Amino acid sequence: MQRTHTCGALRVSDAGRKAVLMGWVNRRRDLGSLIFIDVRDRTGATQVVFDRERNPALHDKAEVLRNEYVVAAIGTVKKRDPNTVNKNIPTGEVELVADELRILNQAKQPPFLPSETVLPNEEMRLKYRYIDLRRDAMQFNIELRHKVAMAIRGYLSAKGFFEIETPFMTRSTPEGARDYLVPSRVQPGSFYALPQSPQLFKQILMISGFDKYFQIVRCFRDEDLRADRQPEFTQIDLEMSYPQPDRVYEVVEGFLTAAFKAAGFQIKTPFPRMTYDEAIRLYGSDKPDLRLPPMTDVRDTFAQENLSNLAVSASSPIVAICIPKVGELSRKERDDIKPLFSGRGNAKLFEDFKRLEKSFPETAAKIREKSGAQPEDLIVIVAADSKPATHPSEGGVKPEVKQHDHAVYTAAGLLRVALAQRYAAQHGAFVRRDFRFLWVTDFPMFEWDEQGKRWAAAHHPFTSPHERDMDKLQSDPASVRALAYDVVLNGTELGSGSIRIHRQDIQRTIFHALGMTEEEAHTRFGFFLEALEYGTPPHGGIALGLDRIVMILAGAESLREVIPFPKTARAVDLMVDAPTPVSEAQLKELGIQVKKN
RNA sequence: GGGGACGUAGUUCAGUUGGUUAGAACGCUGCCCUGUCACGGCAGAGGCCGCGGGUUCGAGUCCCGUCGUCCCCGCCA
Numbered sequence: 001m002q003r004t005h006t007c008g009a010l011r012v013s014d015a016g017r018k019a020v021l022m023g024w025v026n027r028r029r030d031l032g033s034l035i036f037i038d039v040r041d042r043t044g045a046t047q048v049v050f051d052r053e054r055n056p057a058l059h060d061k062a063e064v065l066r067n068e069y070v071v072a073a074i075g076t077v078k079k080r081d082p083n084t085v086n087k088n089i090p091t092g093e094v095e096l097v098a099d100e101l102r103i104l105n106q107a108k109q110p111p112f113l114p115s116e117t118v119l120p121n122e123e124m125r126l127k128y129r130y131i132d133l134r135r136d137a138m139q140f141n142i143e144l145r146h147k148v149a150m151a152i153r154g155y156l157s158a159k160g161f162f163e164i165e166t167p168f169m170t171r172s173t174p175e176g177a178r179d180y181l182v183p184s185r186v187q188p189g190s191f192y193a194l195p196q197s198p199q200l201f202k203q204i205l206m207i208s209g210f211d212k213y214f215q216i217v218r219c220f221r222d223e224d225l226r227a228d229r230q231p232e233f234t235q236i237d238l239e240m241s242y243p244q245p246d247r248v249y250e251v252v253e254g255f256l257t258a259a260f261k262a263a264g265f266q267i268k269t270p271f272p273r274m275t276y277d278e279a280i281r282l283y284g285s286d287k288p289d290l291r292l293p294p295m296t297d298v299r300d301t302f303a304q305e306n307l308s309n310l311a312v313s314a315s316s317p318i319v320a321i322c323i324p325k326v327g328e329l330s331r332k333e334r335d336d337i338k339p340l341f342s343g344r345g346n347a348k349l350f351e352d353f354k355r356l357e358k359s360f361p362e363t364a365a366k367i368r369e370k371s372g373a374q375p376e377d378l379i380v381i382v383a384a385d386s387k388p389a390t391h392p393s394e395g396g397v398k399p400e401v402k403q404h405d406h407a408v409y410t411a412a413g414l415l416r417v418a419l420a421q422r423y424a425a426q427h428g429a430f431v432r433r434d435f436r437f438l439w440v441t442d443f444p445m446f447e448w449d450e451q452g453k454r455w456a457a458a459h460h461p462f463t464s465p466h467e468r469d470m471d472k473l474q475s476d477p478a479s480v481r482a483l484a485y486d487v488v489l490n491g492t493e494l495g496s497g498s499i500r501i502h503r504q505d506i507q508r509t510i511f512h513a514l515g516m517t518e519e520e521a522h523t524r525f526g527f528f529l530e531a532l533e534y535g536t537p538p539h540g541g542i543a544l545g546l547d548r549i550v551m552i553l554a555g556a557e558s559l560r561e562v563i564p565f566p567k568t569a570r571a572v573d574l575m576v577d578a579p580t581p582v583s584e585a586q587l588k589e590l591g592i593q594v595k596k597n
Numbered sequence: 598g599g600g601g602a603c604g605u606a607g608u609u610c611a612g613u614u615g616g617u618u619a620g621a622a623c624g625c626u627g628c629c630c631u632g633u634c635a636c637g638g639c640a641g642a643g644g645c646c647g648c649g650g651g652u653u654c655g656a657g658u659c660c661c662g663u664c665g666u667c668c669c670c671g672c673c674a
Contacts, residue, residue, distance in 0.1 A: 176674030
């Protein structure tokens with residue numbers, strides 16, 4: 001027997017036709033001599049009627065149906081009487097009057113039902129993922145993911161990009177995140193690593209002449225998880241030869257337009273751009289959320305004596321955060337927002353603007369004016385304590401003052417986001433369908449690694465510095481800007497890329513600046529340094545998180561809602577119960593001994 | 598590694614100051630019901646209160662430990 005229609009397909013125009021539906025019993029309404037069954041598949045549900053008067057034997061058969069049985073219903077499509085139409089579903093104007101019923105499979109009572117309105121807890125959903133995935137919302141998200149991926153593939157392919165696969169079993173490069181390791185049986189004691197990204201392979205594809213590459217590819221990072229971080233995740237990875245950053249922006253804006261269109265949204269291009277320094281000063285973050293107003297430096301509105309009264313540093317920024325339409329806060333609410341502020345460096349919070357207005361009316365008025373705050377907006381001030389902070393680092397090479405500024409800005413930026421989340425209902429700026437994209441450019445090349453007491457690559461060590469900063473690589477690493485860029489959406493980093501180093505001598509200089517000896521560079525990246533010597537075209541690219549894009553499009557709070565088989569916060573797959581110990585024999589074959597305690 | 602929230606019926610939850618027989622809704626089982634669509638009505642079954650220990654005459658409730666899930670910080674080039 002052949003299915004003639006899916007469960008979401010039948011309409012009034014089909015009335016009178018014979019139809020065969022197959023699917024799950026979504027709900028059963030047994031009225032005695034009349035039984036209604038909603039038969040569900042991924043396209044929807046259709047009501048099937050069993051009438052005792054019409055066919056007693058068939059009616060008896062339908063009596064045994066239970067939730068989640070898989071059935072085939074054969075019958076005639078009937079236009080419903082006007083008073084029995086269900087306006088809530090697309091198939092609600094028709095029903096299938098059954099002539100025959102086949103029970104294709106019975107079902108045990110499931111731990112929860114896909115049709116249930118209240119969700120079971122996540123542990124349950126992950127253990128019985130196949131049932132959870134039957135839910136409308138999950139079916140929608142997975143379909144959305146498919147459409148988005150296809151739109152991106154189609155766009156990039158049309159623009160001349162080849163989708164090229166790169167190895168999953170590759171070489172461990174102990175930079176950045178921890179690797180997932182795969183032991184080699186043939187060479188006991190040696191390990192492959194799963195890629196954190198196909199970074200070096202895609203660069204080598206440029207050296208190999210493929211010119212434009214992309215891949216929708218799984219990446220693996222053994223770091224602690226978050227709602228927006230899974231140990232394996234999917235990147236839209238691309239690389240091109242001879243690009244300016246603008247060329248990369250165009251491609252990304254192009255495929256994002258296609259992806260959002262596939263999801264039913266129109267977005268505006270080109271995206272606005274902002275340097276890293278601007279982002280930090282205006283938003284206290286390298287991934288600004290543009291849906292709310294930026295912060296304002298109101299340092300110049302304070303008189304010198306005010307600053308000493310408030311014990312505030314005059315040389316550091318004084319930042320006003322404005323959250324629209326929050327209204328006046330009660331004493332208790334003010335106390336409640338204090339814990340949202342984490343005093344980085346010597347940053348301190350003034351959450352009571354009213355009090356400031358009382359003590360310094362002129363200053364307060366100027367702050368209102370400068371920040372453009374409306375009377376009903378919430379204003380809080382973040383400044384630096386005038387007491388010199390005891391800084392953990394020694395040695396005078398680092399730009400200390402700048403770092404203190406940075407601490408004030410980022411402390412304010414974190415508070416801004418936390419306040420925005422808390423008062424989302426008041427300002428209403430977080431309603432869906434408002435997509436504020438942004439390019440953040442000119443990232444610093446290096447970051448000071450406090451633990452390792454050394455400079456580390458802010459992006460990755462293959463990122464090209466700005467031409468104009470080349471001579472500062474040794475003398476003033478902190479001020480070197482990279483040809484790196486992030487694409488940001490509503491405060492989420494969607495992707496990150498750069499123009500790469502294509503000259504072997506510059507690559508060596510960067511490794512050197514990162515404190516790597518010639519020997520270290522050779523053992524870790526020798527193959528790559530060598531490849532650079534055989535005629536490497538200038539190249540650059542970017543990688544975007546597919547999961548995050550789909551998450552935002554789905555309006556979901558967690559990546560787990562858009563990944564069919566995700567892992568828990570402890571990187572466990574509850575359905576298959578992985579990871580597990582393995583047998584002694586397996587370990588022996590790999591030459592691995594597990595330390596017991 | 599650190600901080601926080603949660604864990605009670607198949608599921609979602611309630612459970613007072615530590616007190617006698619641990620409740621509700623949905624689901625499940627049986628019966629009734631010819632126009633329901635989150636059908637309705639009646640009856641019923643269903644509990645290692647995550648696990649281990651302690652305090653107490655008495656623990657779902659208090660304490661300690663442990664396991665699990667979620668969120669955050671660190672971490673994620």
